[in-house]
Structures are given as C-alpha cells and as structure tokens.
Amino acid sequence: MISLRDLANRELLDLVPYEPGKPVDDVARELGLDPSSIIKLASNENPLGPSPLAVEAMRKSLESAHFYPDGGGFHLRTAIANAFNLGRENVVLGNGSNEIIELLFHTFTRPGIHEIVTSRHAFAVYTLMAQLFGVRAIVVDDVDFTPDLPAMLRAVTPQTRLIFLASPNNPTGTRVTNEALETFLRELPPHVIAVLDEAYYEFLDNPPDTIGHVRNGERVVLMRTFSKIQGLAGLRIGYGLATAEITDLLQRARQPFNANAIAQAGAIAGLADIEHQKKTKAITDEGRQFIESAFARMGLKYVPSSANFVLVHVGDGGEVFKRLMKKGVIIRSMVSYNLPGYIRVSIGTPEQNARFLAELPAALEGLVEVANGERDTPTVGWSPSAIV
Ligand SMILES: Cc1ncc(COP(=O)(O)O)c(C=O)c1O
Structure with a gap:
C-alpha cells in the first residue's frame, strides 16, 4: 500500500516544526511542580498581563x-x-x-x-x-x-x-x-x-x-x-x-x-x-537594564537588546534551559536557532527578573566562567562578533 508519507506534500516531510516556549502547565505536569511557583520568561510576553x-x-x-x-x-x-x-x-x-x-x-x-x-x-x-x-x-x-x-x-x-x-x-x-x-x-x-x-x-x-x-x-x-x-x-x-x-x-x-x-x-x-502600553514600556526598559547590567557584572556576553528579551551566551543553552526549568524558571534554549551556546530570556516583572538572576549562577556551573560580581561597571562596547 502506498505510504502516507508518499501521499503527503514533499515540503512537509522535512519540516522541523516551530518550537514555542514551554507552557507553565507542561513544566508543572512533567516535573510535579506547583504551577503558581513557576515563572515563564520564554515567549516575550507582557509581564503585566493584558490591559x-x-x-x-x-x-x-x-x-x-x-x-x-x-x-x-x-x-x-x-x-x-x-x-x-x-x-x-x-x-x-x-x-x-x-x-x-x-x-x-x-x-x-x-x-x-x-x-x-x-x-x-x-x-x-x-x-x-x-x-x-x-x-x-x-x-x-x-x-x-x-x-x-x-x-x-x-x-x-x-x-x-x-x-x-x-x-x-x-x-x-x-x-x-x-x-x-x-x-x-x-x-x-x-x-x-x-x-x-x-x-x-x-x-x-x-x-x-x-x-x-x-x-x-x-x-x-x-x-x-x-x-x-x-x-x-x-x-x-x-x-x-x-x-x-x-x-x-x-x-x-x-x-x-x-x-x-x-x-x-x-x-x-x-x-x-495608552497608559498600559506606557507602563509596559517602562517596566521593560527598567528590567532590561537590570538584567543586562547583571550579565555584564557576571562577565556573560550578551547582545544589547532593543526589545523585551535578551540573548546571552551561557556555554550550553540546552543544559541551562533544563537546569533552570527544574527550578521553575522557563527561559528559551536557542538550539533551534542554531545558537546552542545561548539562551534568550524575556524581561519579566522586577520579582521575576530577580528570581531568574538568583537561579542563574547555579545553572551555569561548569559551563561558563562567571565573574564574582565585584565588577559593577557593565562591559561596554562588547562586540558579539568576538565570539561568533
Ligand atoms: C519577530 C516576530 N514576529 C512575529 C511574531 C509573531 O507574533 P504573533 O503571531 O503572536 O503576532 C513574533 C512572536 O514572537 C516575533 O518575535
């Protein structure tokens, strides 16, 4: 009998489907965590919710x-x-x-x-x-x-x-x-x-x-x-x-x-x-600065962002994704973007940003060198081409 694959559109067969951010419910189910203890910073969503x-x-x-x-x-x-x-x-x-x-x-x-x-x-x-x-x-x-x-x-x-x-x-x-x-x-x-x-x-x-x-x-x-x-x-x-x-x-x-x-x-x-949009931009600008300066203090190479998320080099993005997920913090591994050394983190509320940054050092252990945080001037002028 002719196979279904032979009947299907040729273009579909090699297609690797889009990999979305992992939903909170999935993580809660898979890891037996309380959904309310999980934060999702994986899909560039609005941390303030809808208007x-x-x-x-x-x-x-x-x-x-x-x-x-x-x-x-x-x-x-x-x-x-x-x-x-x-x-x-x-x-x-x-x-x-x-x-x-x-x-x-x-x-x-x-x-x-x-x-x-x-x-x-x-x-x-x-x-x-x-x-x-x-x-x-x-x-x-x-x-x-x-x-x-x-x-x-x-x-x-x-x-x-x-x-x-x-x-x-x-x-x-x-x-x-x-x-x-x-x-x-x-x-x-x-x-x-x-x-x-x-x-x-x-x-x-x-x-x-x-x-x-x-x-x-x-x-x-x-x-x-x-x-x-x-x-x-x-x-x-x-x-x-x-x-x-x-x-x-x-x-x-x-x-x-x-x-x-x-x-x-x-x-x-x-x-x-308009007020809700203004509030969202303000919390995003503040959160992005907070996260980028923390990355800089840790000596992590990040790509300066103009949006509500930041791409950062962590050595092994897939592994960091898994380690953070076990702690109830969902971020995005960049493996599907052919950037296996990176993760992307969305800007959240100040509490969510702080929680992500608190969990991050342990998740990086053995993968990338982390500065001890004493250097508090951000690495300015870092060019991503240095590591690509
Ligand atoms: C650059 C870019 N374009 C388009 C979209 C699609 O957004 P939506 O279909 O939710 O409007 C996204 C979603 O993440 C995006 O990052």
Missing part, C-alpha cells in the same frame, strides 16, 4: 459569542487606521502577525519559482513558511547579530518577491538604524515587497517612521501585533499595514473569519489603553 480595559471588553463580547465575528473587522481596522492616521483600507487583520507572513506567501510567491531573502538569526517563521510553500529562502549572514542590509539587497534576484526584516529582531533583540533602513527601502527594486516585521516596534526609542512609507504608496508591508506590548498573545491577533492595493490582495488570501470576535473586542480596547 484591564481589554479584559473588560472581552468579557462583554463573550455574551455575543454565538455570532460569527465581523469578518471584515470593521471596528478594529478603523481603530488601527485612526491610531496611525491611515485609512481602513490600509489595514489587514491576522490570526497573530504570524498569519500575515502566511498571507504574504500565498499572495506573492509560487512554489519552485520565487524566492525570499532574509537574514541569519532572523525570526524562524520566515524560512519555515518558505519551506512549507516550496519557496527558496536566501539567508544572508548578519554582522554582530544585526541584519546586513546592503548584503541583503545584493542577494535579491529577479525571482525574489519578499524580503523579510525584523527590527527589533527576535531572538537577537538587535535593530537596524533608521538611516540604514531608509537607504535599504530606497534601493529595493520594485519587484520585491519589503516586509518589515515590527512585532517589537513599540519598545523602540527613536523608532523609524515606517508608516510614512505606507502613506507614500511604497511596496512595504508592516507587520504588527497585539501579542507583545498589548499583552494579548493568547488571543492571536495581529495586523499588516500597507497600501490599499497590497491589502486588497492580502485580504483575498485569508480565511473569512480569521480574526475572532473576542480578539477584535480586546484589541480595540487594548489599543486605546
């Missing part, structure tokens, strides 16, 4: 859960457009911004014909999706964990349709400069759509005016999400911003009800809660 206004709006919307959602997302798209001084026709909703990535492949690529360009250590879903769609991904080496934009431009061929750039990038936390981004966008040939993944945009100081490029009618798609600064990752809601011509194409590729009603209600209220 209370979003929670209230979602509660209300539950009572109408017997109705299908508004497939056109009229109110949420209007709210997003108003927030950014764009038109509703410039907004497309996604089941998380991850879905926008998928819509882009559906819309602009053909298997075996087209290519995408991305950078080494970029968010994993771009290349995963390329594989699934049978599209060749050209992965350009980065410099100090930062995308090398001129090299990415040089990698473009007549077959390239999408070029993916996350700034800040996950898992490195690095950003490109506003000037470099401007040059990059100016020099991109017209047969290539620039996909700017702005999942962590709201954490930036001095952010680039990327929306200006949408208003200018350029071939860019901005991907943003309610999962990070808004604290609504469980709802799966994100959006793309682009010209009406581009969003019209993307809208054709989505399922009729891809954004659920509860998510739409929560997102509208969350978007309006």
